[in-house]
Amino acid sequence: MDCTHKFRPSFDCLSLFIIFHFGPATGALTFFQNYCPTDANYTARSAFQANLNVLLLSLSSSTAAAAGFYNNTVGRSPNQVYGLSLCRGDALPSSCQICLNAASNNITQNCPGGQSATIWYNRCMLRYSSTNFFSYYSTTQNFYQLDPSNETDPQVFNEHLGNLMNSLANAARASTRLFAAGNMSFTSFTNIYGLVQCTRDLPADECYNCLLNGIADIPNMCHERLGCKVLGQSCYVRYETFPFFNVSAPGVISLPAEVTNSTTANEGKIV
Numbered sequence: 001m002d003c004t005h006k007f008r009p010s011f012d013c014l015s016l017f018i019i020f021h022f023g024p025a026t027g028a029l030t031f032f033q034n035y036c037p038t039d040a041n042y043t044a045r046s047a048f049q050a051n052l053n054v055l056l057l058s059l060s061s062s063t064a065a066a067a068g069f070y071n072n073t074v075g076r077s078p079n080q081v082y083g084l085s086l087c088r089g090d091a092l093p094s095s096c097q098i099c100l101n102a103a104s105n106n107i108t109q110n111c112p113g114g115q116s117a118t119i120w121y122n123r124c125m126l127r128y129s130s131t132n133f134f135s136y137y138s139t140t141q142n143f144y145q146l147d148p149s150n151e152t153d154p155q156v157f158n159e160h161l162g163n164l165m166n167s168l169a170n171a172a173r174a175s176t177r178l179f180a181a182g183n184m185s186f187t188s189f190t191n192i193y194g195l196v197q198c199t200r201d202l203p204a205d206e207c208y209n210c211l212l213n214g215i216a217d218i219p220n221m222c223h224e225r226l227g228c229k230v231l232g233q234s235c236y237v238r239y240e241t242f243p244f245f246n247v248s249a250p251g252v253i254s255l256p257a258e259v260t261n262s263t264t265a266n267e268g269k270i271v
Contacts, residue, residue, distance in 0.1 A: 029095075029098060029099055029102060029121060029122065029123060030121060030122040031102075031106075031119075031120075031121055032120040032121055032122060032143075032145060032229065032231060033119070033120045033143045033145070033231055034107070034110045034111055034117065034118070034119050034120075035111075035117065035118040035119075035140070035143065035233065036110065036111035036114050036117050037114060037116050037117070038114065040114070040115040040116065040130060041113040041114060041115060042113060042114075042115055043113075044113075046079070047075065047079040048075070048079040048081060048115065048130070050075075051074040051075035051079055051080065051081045052074075052081050052108070052128065054074045054075075055072055055073075055074040055081050055082075055083045055128060056083070056104040056107070056108070056126075056128070057104070058070070058072045058074070059072065059083055059084070059085040059100065059104060059126060060085070060097075060100045060101055060103070060104035063085045063086075063087060063096060063097075063100050063124075064087065064093040064094075064096040064097040064100070065093070067177070068086065068087035068088075068089065068091065068093075068096055068177075069084070069085070069086050069087070069177075069199065069200040070084065070085050071083065071084035071085075071134060071199075071201055072084075073132075080130065081115075081128055081129070081130055082128065082129050082130075082131070082132050082133060082134065083126070083127060083128035083129070084126070084127055084128075084134070084199055084201060085100055085103070085104075085124065085125070085126045085127075086124060086125050086126075086197070086199050086200070087099060087100070087123060087124045088122070088123045088124065088179075088195070088197065088245070089177055089179030089180075089181065089195075089197055089249065089250075090181060090195075090245045090246040090249035090252070091123045091124070095123050096123065096124060098123075099121050099122075099123040099124035100124050100126065102121065103119050103121060103124055103125070103126040104126060106119060107119040107126055107128070115129065115130040116128065116129035116130060116131070117129075118233050120143075120231050120236070122244075125199075125231075125236070127199075127233055133233075134201045135201050135202060135203065135206070136202075136206070136234075137198075137202055137206045137207070137209065137210040137232075137234035137235065138210075138232060138233035138234045140232075140233055142213075142214060142217055142221075142230050142231060142232045143230075143231040143232075144217070144221050144222065144228060144229065144230060144231070145228065145229040145231070146222055146223065146225045146227070146228050147225045147226045147227030147228065147240070148225070149225065149226045149227075150223075150224050150225060150226070151224050151225070151226055154224040156186075157186065157192075157224070158218075158219060158224070160184055160186050160192055161192055161194070161218070161239060162215075162218075163184065163255070164182065164183075164184045164192055164194045164239070164255060165194050165196065165215045165218070165237060165239065166212075166215065167182070167253065167255060168180040168181065168182055168194050168195070168196045168211075168237075168253065169196055169208055169211040169212060169215060170208075171253055172196050172197065172198065172207060172208070172211060173204045173205070173207055173208040173211075174204070177200065178197060178198035178199075178200050178202065178204070178207045178235075179195075179196070179197040179198075180195070180196055180197075180252075180253060181193070181194065181195040181196070181245045181247075181249070181252045181253070182194060182252055182253030182254060182255055183243070183247065183253075183254060183255070184255040186241075190241055191241065191243075192239060192240075192241060193239065193240050193241070193242065193243050193244060193245070193247075194237070194238065194239040195237070195238045195239075195244070195245050196211050196214075196215075196235070196236070196237045196238075197235060197236060198210055198211065198234060198235040199234050199235070202234060202235075206234075207234075207235060210232065210234050210235035211235050211237060213232075214230040214232055214235060214236065214237040215230075215237055217230050218230065218237075218239075226240070226241045227239060227240035227241060227242075
């Protein structure tokens with residue numbers, strides 16, 4: 001099964017974990033999800049824990065000033081720990097800082113003793129591991145959060161959604177920030193808003209493949225909902241029928257409703 005193919009009507013990509021999300025996005029900081037593998041653990045007051053504490057402090061204190069992305073390595077083998085933090089591409093530095101303060105404080109509480117963990121919020125994500133994961137996109141299963149409302153015309157909605165998300169994936173690949181967001185008119189009264197982003201340790205093509213995998217999950221895993229988040233450790237994608245990001249931020253694309261393929265969609269202006 002090729003999940004790197006663009007969003008298509010066959011809807012043939014499948015993953016395992018679904019989390020239903022009952023509530024619209026707001027301006028407040030919102031926790032989304034943890035990923036807490038249990039295959040390796042550290043003990044309290046160990047060298048690994050000391051290195052992890054130093055790493056988390058560096059991630060929370062350095063990311064906002066580093067244009068929303070920072071990665072670091074602390075310690076030496078076998079107690080070395082790798083980590084990165086990423087703020088949403090439209091987040092202000094102050095919002096980025098607030099989010100990462102929460103993420104760095106909560107990741108060890110939510111995933112106690114784990115040698116690797118990932119945490120997602122609406123404005124940021126943070127990941128650490130005892131294994132070097134930089135520059136490779138994770139193939140670990142994605143997590144999903146679904147809007148409770150169903151689309152009444154799923155075939156047409158999915159066609160517009162696929163056009164939008166593939167256009168955003170192309171735009172993100174061409175962006176130094178590996179981020180793009182935008183909207184497309186669906187009906188006279190409804191727009192579809194989408195956002196895609198990768199961690200900036202990835203090469204552009206790795207980012208693009210990661211995003212295509214996330215987009216390919218939408219048909220089977222988002223179940224024709226009006227909104228859905230696909231949360232991955234190396235990238236994430238999200239769509240809604242309300243503006244959940246700053247529509248005037250750099251990297252936002254406005255696409256015409258009649259766009260029918262990603263080549264045409266790339267003509268949308270990036271502002």
